[in-house]
Amino acid sequence: MKKILVPTDLSDISVNALKLAIEIADKSDGEIYLVNFLDHPLGRGFNTMGESDQQLVDEENFYMIQLVRKTHERVGNIAAQFADHPGKIHYEVFDEGFDEGMTMYVKEKEIDLVVMGTTGEKSAEEFFTGNHTERTIEKVSCPIISIKENHGWADLGHIVLGVDLKNAADDKMGKAIGYLNDLALSLDAKVDVVHVADAGDSHHSLYEKQLKDFAGRHGLMNYEVSVTENDDKEMGLIAFALSQGAGLLGVLSQAEGGFFRVFTHSTSEEITKEAQLPVLTINLNTI
Secondary structure (H helix, E strand, O other): OOEEEEEOOOOHHHHHHHHHHHHHHHHHOOEEEEEEEOOOOOHHHOOOOOOOOOOOOOHHHHHHHHHHHHHHHHHHHHHHOOOOOOOOEEEEEEOOOHHHHHHHHHHHHOOOEEEEEOOOOOOHHHHHHOOHHHHHHHHOOOOEEEEOOOOOOOEEEEEEEEOOHHHOOOOOHHHHHHHHHHHHHHHOOEEEEEEEEOOOOOOHHHHHHHHHHHHHHOOOOOEEEEEEEOOOHHHHHHHHHHHOOEEEEEEEEOOOOOOHHHHOOOHHHHHHHHOOOOEEEEEOOOO
16 A cells, blocks of 8 residues: 555544554555645646646636635645654645545546545435545545544554455455455454354354355455354444454445435445444445
């Protein structure tokens, strides 16, 4: 994980995401890209020094230009708080709105991982459009780690990966497991592959065999398998991760955008909202 993107809206939540990204970068010898996404009149000529190659004196743009430069200064101040971090922290204001900007930036910079803050709040608006984290999961072509502001630090050397054996399709699964292997290797982490069975289901040995077959087929390294019981799959997975002291909870998602949000239930979205520990999501539709 050599290139880690941390989108920032200058909030404490995004600063918390930066702290986690720094912890990962320290272990993986990676670089961090701290970016505010803002559609502005300075264009792509606006550089990381807060200057522009354009001479814009249009009064109509004056306020926006001042806002961009002030925002750039504030992003720089956030990066400066972590000046003792041995790795490189790049920072900039990227000339594009959040949704399109994230997709473009990940592709242009060949980003390996996005770490971003989330409130986990539920609202009528988010039901239709999704919050920034969910929309990022639906669009970008690399893994996403979401983290809440009140997250308490835990052992990143232990990752729990939830697997729904009924929906463990092979398409793109090998690539997803490759991403997970890269992250686990960077963090020197063990992966606990977990299936949540219905309460009272006694077929644990069968599920364990299926989990081992799944892990072996897709080349997962340094793993163990576990089965837990809970009729609520999301809460069962979260409870298991917390009971094991895991530092990261992983899910393989097939999240859809637009109105599919209304008609389908996404485990990854529910876990992102409910879990207090960081959640790693790999969207099989976009990688």
